[in-house]
Amino acid sequence: MKQKSKTVPHRVRGKRGPRPRNSVTLKMVAREAGVSASTASRIINRTVNVSDELRLAVEAAIAKFKFRPNAAARGLALGRTLTIGVVSQAMDSPFYGEALVAIERRLQPLGYAPLFMSGNWQEQEEVRCMEELVNRGVDGIIMFAGCLGDAALKAYARKVPIVVTGRLLRTKGLFSMQVDDRNGAMLAMRHLLELGHKRIAFVTGFVNHPDANERLLGYKNALAAAGIGFDPQLVVPGDFHEEGGMRAVYQLMDSGVKFTAMFCVNDQTAYGACLALFRRGLGVPKDVSVVGFDDLPASTYRIPPLTCVRQSVQQLGECSAEAILQLIAGRRPQITVPAVELVVRESTGGVSR
């Protein structure tokens, strides 16, 4: 009768794998040092005390082979990948660049690496990013704004810690932070009002974008506080980019509305607005004062340098990195959101006509 071979162990494969594995493994280091892999691992991670002799031997072997533990294996064993997913909307936007750098800098000394992905302001793409990040087993996710629904976000938060900006949300495993857009807008408006402007246009962003809405609210509040009536004709749509700013100016001027100042939903919009004014022969701030929002690095070097509301994107990045770390550590983040402030430069002046 043929014997069942169930219990016969497999022959060890001679060589395998689609690609040559030329990297140094823990086992090789351990053998070189004359210890077992477990001991070597413990020495590397300082999990327990080990005799000096062995420790030195292992360290020597590590140095000799330039051994660096395989991140995938470690991630698999530990259930942590030392990776933080970061979903921004467009990495080429000067707005996000700063934040990403700040995150990277904060994370790097702790061994964490950021994995950046772009949502491009499309819910579907944001979902793709989130799924991908979860599959890759990131230890946490930082999400900048975005159109993903609150409910979906909360669902993800049950699988992995999440820090989100641009909205306020309370759930376990999620921390949200929002800059004070409304207050920022009021700072800008108060500045223009103090300069004597009464006809102030507002170039907004996409319809229903929360940031834009908040800033519009600040615009209205400031007008009301100054006793100036709200004129819907002075509010025109933009797209958060230069093009939108240009179109907005053309639309305003073509409609015949009078205005002596503009408050733009963000700096890029202001850049476009300035160019359109220039094209129509109007000077900034001689004929029209312009205020932006963000304080991008480039704003300092515009001609003229742009007056704007500063929200420190760098600080925002630092804070979100800090928050995700605390969330991962199981603590509830104690973070103060960076304040907005007005930076007066040379794109604003008194009323001249």
Place this chain on the structure above:
Amino acid sequence: MKQKSKTVPHRVRGKRGPRPRNSVTLKMVAREAGVSASTASRIINRTVNVSDELRLAVEAAIAKFKFRPNAAARGLALGRTLTIGVVSQAMDSPFYGEALVAIERRLQPLGYAPLFMSGNWQEQEEVRCMEELVNRGVDGIIMFAGCLGDAALKAYARKVPIVVTGRLLRTKGLFSMQVDDRNGAMLAMRHLLELGHKRIAFVTGFVNHPDANERLLGYKNALAAAGIGFDPQLVVPGDFHEEGGMRAVYQLMDSGVKFTAMFCVNDQTAYGACLALFRRGLGVPKDVSVVGFDDLPASTYRIPPLTCVRQSVQQLGECSAEAILQLIAGRRPQITVPAVELVVRESTGGVSR
């Protein structure tokens, strides 16, 4: 006598691991579908033909559980992580942003995700990035410029495919591409010369930066071709940023050298130069013509819009992504480096004084 317990199998641990593993595993899917993990794996990867019945069962189970394979485990088993490391110098630089987006877009449909890290123009940091990326087992690395030595780069290329820009190097597993800086500089200079400028300043970058050197060479060649003597006083150092451009203008003007046009090593330098000229009461292009290099998105919206040499950073990103994919596939990349071209806008004009 006490029996040796070597052969007694360990008791299965009840629960372990520092964090709860709440994710769906292949095994769960397989059990649900009534097949083994091996079969499920094969179905997912389409490794072999499987009866329709089983395939449908497995697909149903996957859908039911929303199963997505754990990337770390897959990476460990396959030896590939579907991750491409990208070392840029500063992610907040508008220059790199575009390239990164292009890379992401090219890689995404293939399941690859880019892992971005910043070298900050420091050899030591670049080494850190490379080490980290290698440890993480990325399938390939794209490196933008940088100060890492050629020898070191070649050494890394023996462990992982590398695409590098900004230098020319030939080794196995490495592909390099360089935009034609010299030719670009000559385009810019020819334009200024044709406008009648004879006293043209050049604001360079860091000393010994290869790009800056190449562009300086183009500057000299163009002058020589036009029969104009080279005046070292017209060449001043910058730093590739706005600040450097400003300092350069001040230095030029304070030294009393006469010039009617400036060629700047990159757009950001030109922005700074324009601002400094503005500060000193000089108009662009009325008093001084300015040409940049890069054609950053912002250049279109400067006042006046900047004339510059365009190197399509986006194309550069696409090409490098394409190249690394081909390299990973074991082919030698067939890539044509994007050409440089002159984009004439409004920061250049005829000589007025």
Place this chain on the structure above:
DNA sequence: AGCATCCCTGAAACCGGTTGCAGAACAGCC
């Protein structure tokens, strides 16, 4: 019927780490 093939499928080895458990070595104390 007898035998070689081919197609599917599952058990188990393997990727490269971490870690629970037990055993060895050694010290301290009665």
Place this chain on the structure above:
DNA sequence: GGCTGTTCTGCAACCGGTTTCAGGGATGCT
């Protein structure tokens, strides 16, 4: 010496996939 405690170390299980190998069933051919 005998016994208890520490401290250190190694075996082997485990993370969650992929893949080799062998075996069972169906089929083709003589």
